[in-house]
Amino acid sequence: xxxxxxxxxxxxxxxxxxxxxxxARLDTGQATFTGHGTARCNPADTDVPVxxxxxxxxxxxxxxxxxxxxxxxREMDAAGxxxxxxxTGPGYGWPEAVS
Numbered sequence: 001x002x003x004x005x006x007x008x009x010x011x012x013x014x015x016x017x018x019x020x021x022x023x024a025r026l027d028t029g030q031a032t033f034t035g036h037g038t039a040r041c042n043p044a045d046t047d048v049p050v051x052x053x054x055x056x057x058x059x060x061x062x063x064x065x066x067x068x069x070x071x072x073x074r075e076m077d078a079a080g081x082x083x084x085x086x087x088t089g090p091g092y093g094w095p096e097a098v099s
Contacts, residue, residue, distance in 0.1 A: 005029075011060065013053050018043070020052035022060035026068065033071070035064025 010025045018041035026033045037059025039052040 009061070009064070011057055013056060015049060015052060018047060018052075020049070020056040022053075022056035024057070024060040024064040026064055031071070033064055033067045035060045035062070035067060037061070037063060 007026055007028050012023045012025075014021050020039045022037045024035040024037075037056045039055035039059070041047050041052060
């Protein structure tokens with residue numbers, strides 16, 4: 001069976017007084033997921049808005065990805081398939097930091 005799907009992610013950014021907020025939305029046609037992310041400029045740093053945009057957007061997409069993964073895990077459990085073991089820790093950096 002061949003399937004072709006296209007899911008689009010919309011990303012909305014807003015910035016006010018050195019704080020950037022991002023909202024990432026995914027509509028699968030069957031469900032909608034929303035992720036949020038924020039970034040702020042340290043007052044001692046030079047304000048470079050694109051950096052805040054990138055940080056807030058990446059955090060929103062990471063939040064969205066986590067919500068989508070949790071939904072997939074719930075659906076696998078409901079189907080009796082079990083889930084992949086969950087790891088704690090950052091998932092990057094030092095491998096021994098992830099248990």
